[in-house]
Amino acid sequence: MRMELIGLKSRLIRPGDDVLEVLEGALEREGAALEDGDVLVVSECALATAMGRVVHLQDVKVGRRAMELGRRYCISPELMQLILEHSKMVLGGIEGYVLTLRDGFLCPNAGIDSSNAPDGCVVLPLDDPHAEARSLREGVGKRMGVRIGVVISDSRTHPLRLGCVGIAVGVSGFRGIVDARGQCDLFGKKLAITRKALADNIASAAQLLMGEGDEGVPFVIVRGTGIEIGDIEEGIETIAPQECLYFGSLYFGSISPSELELP
């Protein structure tokens, strides 16, 4: 069982760029070609930049709530305003970051990127990353004649762990989550609740080649996963806050602080 990852360096992506054209250039530079069954991972920040989702902070009109929350969390009022506009809810925060709810997922600062944006600018997240993944998949199909899956990736942290891992914000062409319930374990017992976050693991694998800074690798080909590619558009399922182990335990606080110490 072997899997291969190929990182594709590209030229600097600018607003208005045709991503498929940039991809073709990157493939040529690496001497690589997409093949049937590949999964193409694309950085959300790069894609959003090409789509013109770059905002000059000085152009943002700031409201009262953004002033207040910006002050509380040491975030510029302009950025805080954009965070409020691009999230459903702000749950709290720490210095420099608020935790927001966006499309049912948690993300820091509504997924707005301050790095890899031109001076004084930020890059907004995609409005509908699954639709963009689909459009890329279909574009690659038409232009290069191959059936691939697409993952649009961003970075997140795990609670209490230092460092960013890759995560899938958009998926097209395969099931991003594999239901392993009913499959047997090594001893023949049926797995009761296991689902595998296939698209997230792919995004993490790709991040090993993408990096976070000036590496300039917005695309990674993941080959040999054995994933079945097709016209599958299932997105990524969320868990209701009450049913999420982290959220349910931390936010709804089912154990009171006075009970916390163990005997």
Add this chain to the structure above:
Amino acid sequence: MRMELIGLKSRLIRPGDDVLEVLEGALEREGAALEDGDVLVVSECALATAMGRVVHLQDVKVGRRAMELGRRYCISPELMQLILEHSKMVLGGIEGYVLTLRDGFLCPNAGIDSSNAPDGCVVLPLDDPHAEARSLREGVGKRMGVRIGVVISDSRTHPLRLGCVGIAVGVSGFRGIVDARGQCDLFGKKLAITRKALADNIASAAQLLMGEGDEGVPFVIVRGTGIEIGDIEEGIETIAPQECLYFGSLYFGSISPSELELP
């Protein structure tokens, strides 16, 4: 830039097995060999099984607190007792799972595995996974004459996201977290806070080949990462709860529920 992952199937691992011997058998079966610079990912559950960390639930003596919490979260009192013994703190829970603090990290049910354990048994997590990673690395060095890095991997979920991703519980031979602060972004701005969870991304990549059920792939070789391998034993750094965006926002509740709705 190319990276390769090689999954190694093994025979069923039993308590008392010599893991290096099992690894040699798996390499032979795949027709593969470890090379200098490789990172070897090993499943914690497989390693813990070989080390005899398998407990019959019927042998567990249950205390009052375990009875009480087990009832509250629909967890068998025996398993709940083991969870209490192998975690520092139980923070809360949902049906079937409690969120525990263990070595500064959050994990469900103290990292105790009910799947891939013999009937009526569970597999306890390793007491010191970094030390086990080191011992494996040194063992491979002596027996096969290669300098590799080792990651011991387990599964976790992201808050509100369905599905398991790979995570590193033990690391040896390289820096599991890469500090990218000071590196420049695409536009020459210095990254202010970025760290990359290299070991977690490697564990996630490996999980694409490992699976969660009867796949029987306890080892994955990750080749071509460009990681510098050496006598590096830094473990994985935790974030203090107050400084963690998730924990700080959800648990310490810096925004009161009445403030939550946006204007």
